[in-house]
Structure formats: structure tokens, C-alpha cells
Amino acid sequence: MTQRTTPQRVEGTSRIEAFSDGxxxxxxxxxxxxxxVPALTDLSNPGVFTTLLGLAPKFISFxxxxxTVAIFWVNHHHFFSRVTHSNWKLLWYNNxxxxxxxxxxxxxxxxxxxxxxxxxVSIYALxxxxxxxxxxxxxSYVFFKSNLMLESVPMSERQxxxxxxxxxxxxxxxxxxxxxxxxxxxxxxxxxxPFLYVVPNLMxxxxx
Amino acid sequence: MTQRTTPQRVEGTSRIEAFSDGxxxxxxxxxxxxxxVPALTDLSNPGVFTTLLGLAPKFISFxxxxxTVAIFWVNHHHFFSRVTHSNWKLLWYNNxxxxxxxxxxxxxxxxxxxxxxxxxVSIYALxxxxxxxxxxxxxSYVFFKSNLMLESVPMSERQxxxxxxxxxxxxxxxxxxxxxxxxxxxxxxxxxxPFLYVVPNLMxxxxx
Amino acid sequence: MTQRTTPQRVEGTSRIEAFSDGxxxxxxxxxxxxxxVPALTDLSNPGVFTTLLGLAPKFISFxxxxxTVAIFWVNHHHFFSRVTHSNWKLLWYNNxxxxxxxxxxxxxxxxxxxxxxxxxVSIYALxxxxxxxxxxxxxSYVFFKSNLMLESVPMSERQxxxxxxxxxxxxxxxxxxxxxxxxxxxxxxxxxxPFLYVVPNLMxxxxx
Amino acid sequence: MTQRTTPQRVEGTSRIEAFSDGxxxxxxxxxxxxxxVPALTDLSNPGVFTTLLGLAPKFISFxxxxxTVAIFWVNHHHFFSRVTHSNWKLLWYNNxxxxxxxxxxxxxxxxxxxxxxxxxVSIYALxxxxxxxxxxxxxSYVFFKSNLMLESVPMSERQxxxxxxxxxxxxxxxxxxxxxxxxxxxxxxxxxxPFLYVVPNLMxxxxx
Numbered sequence: 075m076t077q078r079t080t081p082q083r084v085e086g087t088s089r090i091e092a093f094s095d096g097x098x099x100x101x102x103x104x105x106x107x108x109x110x111v112p113a114l115t116d117l118s119n120p121g122v123f124t125t126l127l128g129l130a131p132k133f134i135s136f137x138x139x140x141x142t143v144a145i146f147w148v149n150h151h152h153f154f155s156r157v158t159h160s161n162w163k164l165l166w167y168n169n170x171x172x173x174x175x176x177x178x179x180x181x182x183x184x185x186x187x188x189x190x191x192x193x194x195v196s197i198y199a200l201x202x203x204x205x206x207x208x209x210x211x212x213x214s215y216v217f218f219k220s221n222l223m224l225e226s227v228p229m230s231e232r233q234x235x236x237x238x239x240x241x242x243x244x245x246x247x248x249x250x251x252x253x254x255x256x257x258x259x260x261x262x263x264x265x266x267x268p269f270l271y272v273v274p275n276l277m278x279x280x281x282x
Numbered sequence: 283m284t285q286r287t288t289p290q291r292v293e294g295t296s297r298i299e300a301f302s303d304g305x306x307x308x309x310x311x312x313x314x315x316x317x318x319v320p321a322l323t324d325l326s327n328p329g330v331f332t333t334l335l336g337l338a339p340k341f342i343s344f345x346x347x348x349x350t351v352a353i354f355w356v357n358h359h360h361f362f363s364r365v366t367h368s369n370w371k372l373l374w375y376n377n378x379x380x381x382x383x384x385x386x387x388x389x390x391x392x393x394x395x396x397x398x399x400x401x402x403v404s405i406y407a408l409x410x411x412x413x414x415x416x417x418x419x420x421x422s423y424v425f426f427k428s429n430l431m432l433e434s435v436p437m438s439e440r441q442x443x444x445x446x447x448x449x450x451x452x453x454x455x456x457x458x459x460x461x462x463x464x465x466x467x468x469x470x471x472x473x474x475x476p477f478l479y480v481v482p483n484l485m486x487x488x489x490x
Numbered sequence: 491m492t493q494r495t496t497p498q499r500v501e502g503t504s505r506i507e508a509f510s511d512g513x514x515x516x517x518x519x520x521x522x523x524x525x526x527v528p529a530l531t532d533l534s535n536p537g538v539f540t541t542l543l544g545l546a547p548k549f550i551s552f553x554x555x556x557x558t559v560a561i562f563w564v565n566h567h568h569f570f571s572r573v574t575h576s577n578w579k580l581l582w583y584n585n586x587x588x589x590x591x592x593x594x595x596x597x598x599x600x601x602x603x604x605x606x607x608x609x610x611v612s613i614y615a616l617x618x619x620x621x622x623x624x625x626x627x628x629x630s631y632v633f634f635k636s637n638l639m640l641e642s643v644p645m646s647e648r649q650x651x652x653x654x655x656x657x658x659x660x661x662x663x664x665x666x667x668x669x670x671x672x673x674x675x676x677x678x679x680x681x682x683x684p685f686l687y688v689v690p691n692l693m694x695x696x697x698x
Numbered sequence: 699m700t701q702r703t704t705p706q707r708v709e710g711t712s713r714i715e716a717f718s719d720g721x722x723x724x725x726x727x728x729x730x731x732x733x734x735v736p737a738l739t740d741l742s743n744p745g746v747f748t749t750l751l752g753l754a755p756k757f758i759s760f761x762x763x764x765x766t767v768a769i770f771w772v773n774h775h776h777f778f779s780r781v782t783h784s785n786w787k788l789l790w791y792n793n794x795x796x797x798x799x800x801x802x803x804x805x806x807x808x809x810x811x812x813x814x815x816x817x818x819v820s821i822y823a824l825x826x827x828x829x830x831x832x833x834x835x836x837x838s839y840v841f842f843k844s845n846l847m848l849e850s851v852p853m854s855e856r857q858x859x860x861x862x863x864x865x866x867x868x869x870x871x872x873x874x875x876x877x878x879x880x881x882x883x884x885x886x887x888x889x890x891x892p893f894l895y896v897v898p899n900l901m902x903x904x905x906x
Binding site: 088090092093094096097100104162166171172173176177180184187193194197231254 | 498507508519521525527556557560564568688
């Protein structure tokens with residue numbers, strides 16, 4: 075693979091990582107601002123408890139989104155730890171990923187307001203599907219079509235990570251459709267899916 | 283301790299530090315946005331003074347939260363200055379800490395509105411208790427169960443820092459319960475506790 | 491060029507890059523917060539779809555601004571990758587650029603509310619024109635009047651980038667005026683222009 | 699100066715700089731969010747112009763605060779470029795500075811609403827006076843009482859920067875008092891003062 079057939083590459087990825095860290099840090103931190111402090115009418119302890127209980131859907135959607143976006147960050151961290159160069163295509167795949175992640179605070183606030191409305195659940199899952207797609211496209215490019223990654227990363231590992239990435243896209247896409255049929259099944263997928271990605275590269279752990 | 287029995291570790295912690303710096307910087311900066319600019323009805327100087335005086339509970343809760351979260355940052359800074367490697371477990375202990383810190387702007391705005399309501403004070407203290415717990419669990423793992431820290435950090439120092447970390451968890455937990463019995467005692471603990479942690483590692487200062 | 495005739499320079503640009511990354515990361519992330527979560531009156535699926543469709547102008551202006559500011563970042567990244575030193579003049583040219591970019595969330599929200607109002611469209615384009623001007627002035631200084639850039643960057647490349655930068659200023663300026671005559675033409679320029687700048691330095695790609 | 703008599707110091711200041719960059723980047727970027735997008739009742743061009751003209755005090759206070767906080771950043775950048783080590787005292791002087799800077803968005807929004815109300819102008823100036831005081835105290839410590847700075851920085855330069863720092867504190871303090879006597883004089887000081895600090899260290903420029 076020569077430099078002539080691919081876009082000009084630049085050594086180092088520290089600024090692309092810093093920018094992504096900034097965007098993702100802001101997203102996870104601002105999620106809490108979608109939970110407005112409630113106006114308390116009944117100031118007795120049971121009254122306040124009841125009011126807080128009413129915020130449960132918002133808090134749960136905040137927590138799910140926080141950890142989902144955090145998982146994107148952990149995988150981003152793992153992904154870029156082996157990328158040695160950048161070029162403008164990589165920058166734009168990354169910006170596409172960040173664009174869809176930036177929409178998450180909106181869909182999180184929306185699902186917090188209407189946790190069982192099918193359209194609302196569907197666009198929540200769709201946004202994560204598209205963010206996952208952005209990541210997967212970036213993976214396709216870096217793993218198979220560029221010379222930006224450490225050559226020592228074996229093809230088997232690249233393919234495993236890439237398939238795993240597609241799995242997330244597929245499941246979020248499924249949840250997005252399922253929302254119109256059985257909204258609770260979609261909610262379960264959306265809440266459980268992050269756990270499958272807690273370990274950036276599960277398989278590697280079991281190898282010597 | 284070999285790499286086989288522990289998750290795969292990666293050299294360097296710069297991105298985990300950058301991400302944490304970003305999240306914590308956003309938290310402390312956004313706290314001020316919970317103090318809404320008051321609509322002034324009486325534009326005379328005494329009238330404006332009176333309006334500003336009414337913001338005192340909000341300003342005090344802003345200041346306490348700012349310095350409390352800043353202390354978490356200072357201790358995070360000190361903690362990671364001796365961590366040389368990261369793995370996915372460390373990433374998740376850190377994310378758990380950041381999750382609870384991210385809730386602080388919500389509980390700060392809430393306590394600013396209702397500074398003596400027991401439930402409100404209790405969840406303010408509880409959030410900090412849980413953030414402290416996240417830090418302590420991260421400490422337990424890094425100090426005693428992983429090979430991520432400089433081996434030159436003596437066991438006595440690890441144990442001292444770890445006990446000190448538990449002390450904070452305990453006192454915030456106590457404040458969280460005490461709020462229902464004697465709310466002012468809980469408020470005093472919450473306001474005074476940060477000062478005990480101003481120096482990242484008090485003991486070390488007195489040693490040669 | 492000697493140091494005596496120019497302001498004292500300092501080696502390295504990492505902090506100016508980090509600060510710019512922070513500001514730009516916050517701008518692109520906060521754009522979404524200008525789209526308020528709609529209050530749903532009709533909770534049927536078609537009702538929610540209709541409400542979401544009504545948000546289309548806001549979503550489109552969010553997307554255009556996100557990618558426009560992202561392009562500024564990509565070009566900033568490319569520009570600074572060859573800057574080796576900084577001085578106070580560079581800091582202030584950069585701050586001027588960041589100032590106008592910081593206004594973009596305001597004009598984005600405004601154009602999202604009134605996508606065909608001539609004055610609103612004009613100030614949207616004007617803000618980007620001024621941000622582009624800030625970048626161009628920084629370029630003039632660094633390319634031609636300072637000793638802050640790698641000497642190996644050839645004069646032909648400097649001039650090409652500088653002309654390209656002026657082109658953006660001119661087209662945004664044109665859009666700003668055109669808004670009063672034919673608002674849709676201005677909107678088209680504003681939406682299409684970013685694509686011309688997707689590649690930081692298009693010409694270089696075609697060279698051997 | 700030995701390590702025994704001063705707090706334990708740690709090499710490097712990159713995290714303290716990164717955290718400060720984050721906080722300051724967020725402050726300057728969020729200032730724009732205090733200017734709410736106006737609800738337009740008259741959609742004719744002159745009507746929109748008139749509405750925008752009514753935002754002038756808010757835009758001017760945004761611009762003054764943006765550049766004032768940017769100047770703090772530029773001076774922070776210059777200051778830390780010669781600091782080689784950190785200890786917990788430095789962390790806390792820096793946190794004190796950041797605390798008062800974090801209040802600036804509040805006072806900026808307030809002065810944007812009531813640009814000639816004496817109390818409002820006074821607390822705007824007072825906040826900057828206290829931020830300046832935080833910087834000056836940090837300077838006193840680092841310049842004269844610690845071993846954290848490059849020894850090659852001459853005493854004459856330290857004293858010049860320190861005096862200059864006090865000058866800012868004094869003038870903002872003066873503006874804070876003057877607001878009650880002659881509010882326009884206070885406004886002029888607040889608007890003009892930043893320009894005196896545009897160059898981090900004016901004197902050095904004139905030396906060979």
C-alpha cells in the first residue's frame with residue numbers, strides 16, 4: 075500500500091483524540107441538564123420522594139445514555155490506541171460518528187419525557203444505530219482500506235472487531251423497527267445492549 | 283502478578299486523564315448556570331441587593347459543589363500521577379466515578395432551591411457518597427488488585443490513601459442519613475468535609 | 491527574519507491547540523441544545539411524526555452548522571500541524587477566530603426559528619464570513635509575516651491555502667448580501683459551501 | 699530552597715493546564731448562551747433589525763467578557779509556560795482563580811440585562827477583581843515563595859509581572875467602587891482594561 079493511492083497521511087492522532095474526548099465529555103456531562111430540577115409543591119418528605127420518583131424515567135434514560143456514550147468512548151479509546159496516522163478521510167468518519175453522538179442528548183430528553191411512545195423510542199435507537207454505523211464505517215476504512223493502523227494488528231482481530239461493530243448497528247436497527255411492534259422489547263434491547271460492549275475487545279481477554 | 287490473570291493492560295493513561303479532565307471541567311463550570319439571573323422588579327440599589335441576598339443559598343451551594351468537585355479532581359490528579367497503565371476495568375471504575383459526579387449539578391441546583399429539605403439534602407450527600415465510593419473502588423482495584431500502578435508506591439501509602447477514601451464515603455453516607463434526623467448537622471458535614479481533603483495526601487507532607 | 495523584529499516566540503503550540511479544541515468541541519456539541527424537546531400534545535404515532543417534521547428546519551440548521559464548524563476544526567488541525575512556535579499575535583488571531591465561531595450557536599438557533607427571514611439568514615452568513623476572515627488573517631500572518639511555521643512549507647502551498655481561505659470569506663460575504671435579494675440563493679451557498687472545504691488541502695492530494 | 703520546607707512537588711503541569719484550558723474554554727463558549735434567541739413578533743426586515751439592536755447591550759457584554767476571559771487564558775498560558783512543577787498549593791491557587799472565572803457567565807448575563815444598574819456593574823467588576831486577585835496570589839506564591847518555576851526567569855521579570863497583576867486587581871476594584879458614584883466611568887474601565895493586558899508581557903517585547 076503506497077501513499078500515492080491513498081490520501082496524504084499525517085503522523086499522530088493526538089488532536090483527533092483530544093477533540094473527540096472533548097465532544098464526548100461534553101455529551102455525557104450535559105445529559106444531566108435535561109433533567110430539570112422539579113418545582114416542589116408538597117415539601118413534606120413523602121411529597122418530595124413522590125416527586126423524585128416521578129423523575130425515574132428521566133434518570134434511567136440519563137443513566138442508559140451516559141453508559142452507552144461512555145462505551146462509545148471506551149471503544150474509541152481502544153480503537154485509536156492502535157491508529158498511528160490520520161488523514162482527512164479518518165477525520166470525517168470520526169466527525170460523522172461525533173455528529174450522531176451529539177444528537178443523543180436530544181433523543182435522551184425525548185425518551186425521558188415519553189418512555190413508551192413508539193416513534194420516540196424508535197428515533198432513540200435509530201440515533202445510536204447511526205452512531206454505530208459511523209464507527210463501523212470508520213472501522214472498515216481503517217482496518218481494511220488504509221495504512222493508518224499499526225501493521226502488527228492481525229487481520230483476524232480486525233475482522234472480529236468489525237463484525238462486533240456491525241452487530242451493534244444491527245441490534246440498534248432492529249430495536250428501531252421493533253419499537254413500532256412491541257415497544258418494551260425495543261426498550262430492553264436499548265438498555266441491555268451496552269453491557270455487551272463493556273469490554274472493548276472481549277475476545278482478546280481470553281487469549282494468552 | 284502476570285498479565286494472564288488480569289485484563290490486558292495498555293501503557294499510558296493520558297486519554298483517560300484527558301476525558302476525566304473534560305468531564306470534571308464541564309461539571310464545575312456548568313454549576314453556575316443553575317443560578318438563573320434574577321428578574322429585577324425593584325431597580326434601586328437596595329432592591330437589587332435584597333434580590334442578590336436571596337440568591338445566597340444558591341451561591342453557597344454552587345461554591346461548596348465547585349470546591350468539592352475540584353477536590354475530586356485534585357485527588358484524581360494525584361491518584362493518576364502514579365498510574366502507568368490502563369485496562370478496561372480501570373476505565374469503568376473511572377466512568378462510574380464520573381457518572382456520579384455528573385449528577386452533582388442536578389443535586390446542587392436542587393439543594394440551592396430547598397437548602398433545608400431533608401430528602402433534598404440527603405440525596406445531595408448520597409450522590410457525593412456514591413462518587414466517593416466509585417473513587418474508593420477504583421483505589422481498591424489499582425492499589426491492591428492490579429499491576430497498573432508504579433511498584434515504587436509503598437503499601438503503607440496505598441493503605442493510608444485507601445482508608446482516607448473510605449472515611450469520605452462513610453461521612454457522606456452519615457450525612458445522607460443524618461439529614462432526616464437533624465438536617466443542619468448534615469449540612470455542616472457536607473460543607474466542612476471538603477476541607478479535610480484539600481491536601482491530596484496530607485500524611486506525606488509531614489514525612490521527610 | 492530575525493527574532494528582534496517580530497514578537498517573542500515560544501516553542502510549541504499544544505496549549506493553543508488544546509484550548510481551540512475545547513472551544514470548538516463545546517460549540518459543535520451545544521448546537522443540539524438549541525433544539526428544544528417538543529411538548530407533545532398528540533401522542534399517536536402520526537401526531538409525533540408531524541411534530542418531529544416541524545423540527546426539520548432546526549435539525550437542518552443544526553447539521554449544517556455542525557459540519558461547518560467541524561470543517562473549521564479540520565482546517566485548524568491541518569493549519570497548526572505545520573506551526574511550530576507561537577507568540578501573542580498568533581494567540582489573538584486565534585482568539586478572534588474562536589470569538590466568531592462562538593457566536594454560531596446563537597445564529598444557528600435564530601436561523602432554525604426563521605429559516606427564510608432575510609436579516610436572520612444574512613447575520614448567519616455574516617458570522618461565518620467573519621470567522622473565515624479571522625482564519626484568513628491568521629493565515630496571512632503565519633504564512634507570510636512570521637517565523638512560526640515550518641520553513642519547509644513551500645510558498646506555493648501557502649499562497650494556495652491563503653487564496654482558498656479568502657474564497658470562503660468572499661462567498662459567505664456574498665451570501666450575507668444576497669440574503670436581502672434572494673434568500674434561497676443565500677441558503678444554498680451556506681449549505682453547499684462546507685463541502686468545498688471538506689478536504690483541508692484539496693490540491694495537495696493530486697500532487698505526487 | 700529545599701523540598702523539606704515546601705509541599706511535595708511533582709514534575710510537570712500538563713494536567714493542571716489541561717483542566718484550566720477546559721474550564722476557560724467552556725466559560726468563553728457558554729457566554730453566548732446567555733443571549734437568548736429573541737422571539738420575533740414583527741418579521742419585516744426593519745422589525746428584525748430593531749429587535750437585534752435591542753440585543754446590543756447583551757452582545758457587547760458578551761464580547762467584553764469573552765476577550766477578558768481570553769486574556770486571563772493568554773496570561774495563564776504565558777505564566778505556566780515557565781512553571782515546571784506543581785504541588786497542592788499551586789493546584790488550589792489555580793482552582794481559586796477558576797472559581798471566580800466560573801462566576802463570569804452569571805455576572806455577564808446580569809450586566810447584559812441591566813448595563814447601567816450600579817450594583818450589577820459593581821459585582822461584574824468585583825468578580826473580575828477577585829479572579830485577578832486569585833491570579834496575583836498564585837503569582838506571589840510561584841514567583842517568590844516556591845521552587846516550581848524555571849530558575850532562569852529573572853527576579854526583575856517576576857516583579858514586573860507581579861506588579862502588573864496587582865494593577866489589574868486595583869483597577870477592577872476601583873471600578874467596583876466607582877460604579878456607585880459614576881456608573882459610566884466604571885463601565886469604561888471594565889471595557890478598556892482588557893486591552894492593557896493583550897500582550898502577556900509587554901515589557902519583554904521591547905527588550906533585545
